[in-house]
Amino acid sequence: MASAQMIPMLQKLLYVHKELNHLAAEKTDTLKKGDVAALDVLLEKENEYVKTLRNLEEQRTQTSTLTMSKLIEQAAPEEIQQLRHLQEQLKKEYLLLKQQNQLNQQLLHQSLQFVNMSMNMLIPEPEKLTYSSSKANGYTGASSIALFDSKA
Numbered sequence: 700m701a702s703a704q705m706i707p708m709l710q711k712l713l714y715v716h717k718e719l720n721h722l723a724a725e726k727t728d729t730l731k732k733g734d735v736a737a738l739d740v741l742l743e744k745e746n747e748y749v750k751t752l753r754n755l756e757e758q759r760t761q762t763s764t765l766t767m768s769k770l771i772e773q774a775a776p777e778e779i780q781q782l783r784h785l786q787e788q789l790k791k792e793y794l795l796l797k798q799q800n801q802l803n804q805q806l807l808h809q810s811l812q813f814v815n816m817s818m819n820m821l822i823p824e825p826e827k828l829t830y831s832s833s834k835a836n837g838y839t840g841a842s843s844i845a846l847f848d849s850k851a
Contacts (some may be wrong), residue, residue: 701763702774703783708759709785715752716792719745730806775806 722745729737763770767786774782 702778703766704762704772705759706769706778706781706785708755708762709782709789712752712755712759713785713788713792715755715790716746716796719748719752720792720796720799722748723796726803727799728807730803730810733810759831 722741726738726741726745727819729741765773767782767789769787771779
């Protein structure tokens with residue numbers, strides 16, 4: 700039956716999701732530290748796991764196009780409990796990975812905002828290079844208003 704073939708594949712999918720969660724947690728620590736070299740290494744590992752995940756998912760769809768719910772309905776009684784457990788574990792790992800990736804995305808966004816703010820502070824706005832009359836820019840010469848009150 701299809702469920703007997705799917706159980707080992709679902710176990711592999713679960714393993715890959717757990718590894719991706721582990722890498723996502725490491726990525727969070729690396730982003731907090733600002734270690735770009737370590738982040739590159741983690742991204743390479745993550746890409747390998749994503750490729751593996753795509754291959755497994757492709758194999759799964761070639762083996763059976765059934766959803767997990769349908770697969771559980773059609774499974775033999777001795778396989779139902781194992782399939783339900785795998786379904787719950789996969790759901791849990793997927794949601795955890797989604798949350799971790801959202802956190803990492805927020806950290807990256809904050810880092811980029813900080814870099815942009817720092818760049819804006821270091822690189823001043825260029826002055827206007829066009830000609831303007833002295834009255835247009837507020838300078839009126841001798842009749843200008845004093846900066847401080849000399850009577851005080």
